[in-house]
Every structure is written in C-alpha cells, then in structure tokens.
Amino acid sequence: MPAVRLRGVLLDLDGTLVDHAAAADAGLRAWLPTIGLAATDAAVARWTELQEPHLAAWRAGTISFAEQRRRRLRDFLGTDAADPSLDETFAGYLRHYEAAWRAYDDVTDALEIIAAAGLATAVLTNGSRVQQHRKLARTGLAGRVGPVFTVDDLGVAKPDPRAYRLVCERWGHNASEVLSVGDDHELDVAGARAAGLHAAHLDRPGTGPADEAVRLTSLRDLGPLLAGGR
Structure with a gap:
C-alpha cells in the first residue's frame, strides 16, 4: 500500500x-441434539452452505431478516412449518450461537x-x-x-x-x-x-x-x- x-x-x-464461524459451529453443534438431530460435520457444512443465499436476499431487500432465517430453516430441516414455529426453533439456535460469541x-x-x-x-x-x-x-x-x-x-x-x-x-x-x-x-x-x-x-x-x-x-x-x- x-x-x-x-x-x-x-x-x-x-x-x-x-x-462468527467458531460461534456458529459451536452454537449449531450444541443446538442440533436439542431438536433430535446429530451434530455431524455434514450438518454443519449444510447449515453454512445455506446461510449466504438467504442473507444475500435479505441484503438485497427482497425479504426480511426474520424471513431469511425461516427460509434457511425450511431448507435445512426440509419442513413447511408455519412462521411462528420456525421462529421458535431458530431462537433455540440463536441462544447457543450468542453464548459462543x-x-x-x-x-x-x-x-x-x-x-x-x-x-x-x-x-x-x-x-x-x-x-x-x-x-x-x-x-x-x-x-x-x-x-x-x-x-x-x-x-x-x-x-x-x-x-x-x-x-x-x-x-x-x-x-x-x-x-x-x-x-x-x-x-x-x-x-x-x-x-x-x-x-x-x-x-x-x-x-x-x-x-x-x-x-x-x-x-x-x-x-x-x-x-x-x-
């Protein structure tokens, strides 16, 4: 320079x-067993892969911040659950993610x-x-x-x-x-x-x-x- x-x-x-990466990894591995899923490397990789496309849509202003979280969960879990249920589920992940900041x-x-x-x-x-x-x-x-x-x-x-x-x-x-x-x-x-x-x-x-x-x-x-x- x-x-x-x-x-x-x-x-x-x-x-x-x-x-962020370490917090997301730790948060995900702590959260997944609470919803009955194994905290495997493949699951962590899939979660990470799904993050950017939905965040990009939020940054572009096409969806809300809450909606990008819901869409990531829908893709990750393969569910068509209603918004309130998805919000509650994501809140569980957030508690573990934030604790690892x-x-x-x-x-x-x-x-x-x-x-x-x-x-x-x-x-x-x-x-x-x-x-x-x-x-x-x-x-x-x-x-x-x-x-x-x-x-x-x-x-x-x-x-x-x-x-x-x-x-x-x-x-x-x-x-x-x-x-x-x-x-x-x-x-x-x-x-x-x-x-x-x-x-x-x-x-x-x-x-x-x-x-x-x-x-x-x-x-x-x-x-x-x-x-x-x-």
Missing part, C-alpha cells in the same frame, strides 16, 4: 473482530495500535443493527470501536461501493483517508477499493487471493500500514 495520510480505519465485524484475541492490541497512530475507528457490517450491536456488547467491544454502520442504517450492503461512500460521508472522512480492513476479500477489500478507500485483507487462514499485495494474518500486523496517519 502506498504511503498515505490516513484519518480512520474501517473495520468489518464478523470474521474480523468477532469469530467471542472477540478475536488480537482485537484489543489492534485497537491500541490504531489509537496510538492517532486514527479513528468505525465498523461497517452486513449484519442487522440489533444483532450486531448485541454482539459488540456481549463481546466487550461496544463503545470501543467507534460508530457502527449496518445494512439497516445504510440501506445498502457491501460490496456495493455506495455503502462505503455513505459511511465516509456520515463519518466525516474522505474515502482516500480511510483504510478498510476485513476478512472477506470481495466485500471488504474489492468493494472498498471500488469506492476509493484503501484496503487490507485480513487473511488469518492464508487462503486468500495469491495476488493480493496488502494482506495481514493478524490484526496485530496493522502498524506498518498506519504510518503517516494524522
């Missing part, structure tokens, strides 16, 4: 600050590194407002990461460049002064760059695009990218 004068770091939430162990260090560079932080997430604020509170990050922008707030989701432009406008920073950091290359890196932001790919497992030049394996590695901040 070329030397730039940054004013802020825009952080993704799930997969960047909070370990944890911030990554490099987050506190990263926030200190960013603050030491004199930069502001904010969060841009494709999750729902209510759930994501609850997640930040549960993991001890509420009030520590700056303003939080969700799909509900913006009316548009990553990787649409409009989401990034709206955040910069509301945050009061020019796009060229902001570094986006996230684990999803398409959403957090390509989308951010299309809007004029700088971006770094947080690639903890080392499976990201081989040609990505700005890659981190830990948030603790942010320091060199922030040189020349305020």
Whole structure:
C-alpha cells in the first residue's frame, strides 16, 4: 500500500473482530441434539452452505431478516412449518450461537495500535443493527470501536461501493483517508477499493487471493500500514 495520510480505519465485524464461524459451529453443534438431530460435520457444512443465499436476499431487500432465517430453516430441516414455529426453533439456535460469541484475541492490541497512530475507528457490517450491536456488547467491544454502520442504517450492503461512500460521508472522512480492513476479500477489500478507500485483507487462514499485495494474518500486523496517519 502506498504511503498515505490516513484519518480512520474501517473495520468489518464478523470474521474480523468477532469469530462468527467458531460461534456458529459451536452454537449449531450444541443446538442440533436439542431438536433430535446429530451434530455431524455434514450438518454443519449444510447449515453454512445455506446461510449466504438467504442473507444475500435479505441484503438485497427482497425479504426480511426474520424471513431469511425461516427460509434457511425450511431448507435445512426440509419442513413447511408455519412462521411462528420456525421462529421458535431458530431462537433455540440463536441462544447457543450468542453464548459462543467471542472477540478475536488480537482485537484489543489492534485497537491500541490504531489509537496510538492517532486514527479513528468505525465498523461497517452486513449484519442487522440489533444483532450486531448485541454482539459488540456481549463481546466487550461496544463503545470501543467507534460508530457502527449496518445494512439497516445504510440501506445498502457491501460490496456495493455506495455503502462505503455513505459511511465516509456520515463519518466525516474522505474515502482516500480511510483504510478498510476485513476478512472477506470481495466485500471488504474489492468493494472498498471500488469506492476509493484503501484496503487490507485480513487473511488469518492464508487462503486468500495469491495476488493480493496488502494482506495481514493478524490484526496485530496493522502498524506498518498506519504510518503517516494524522
């Protein structure tokens, strides 16, 4: 990344600050036996596979957040149960999923590194407002990461460049002064760059695009990218 004068770091939430994948895995394995199903690797893989298509429909505004949950359950369980029954069933999964929420162990260090560079932080997430604020509170990050922008707030989701432009406008920073950091290359890196932001790919497992030049394996590695901040 070329030397730039940054004013802020825009952080993704799930997969960047909070370990969503581990929480979903643990939550699912704890929940499935309560509804009479085996917590197999195949079941976890199927649940994960079904998540994105229905979330994408919600982000596109074609269904409600509650409806994307119902559709995922219908596909997963092969049921045509009524909405109230599906909502009750999904609530059982949510209790286990939320109990497993944890911030990554490099987050506190990263926030200190960013603050030491004199930069502001904010969060841009494709999750729902209510759930994501609850997640930040549960993991001890509420009030520590700056303003939080969700799909509900913006009316548009990553990787649409409009989401990034709206955040910069509301945050009061020019796009060229902001570094986006996230684990999803398409959403957090390509989308951010299309809007004029700088971006770094947080690639903890080392499976990201081989040609990505700005890659981190830990948030603790942010320091060199922030040189020349305020």
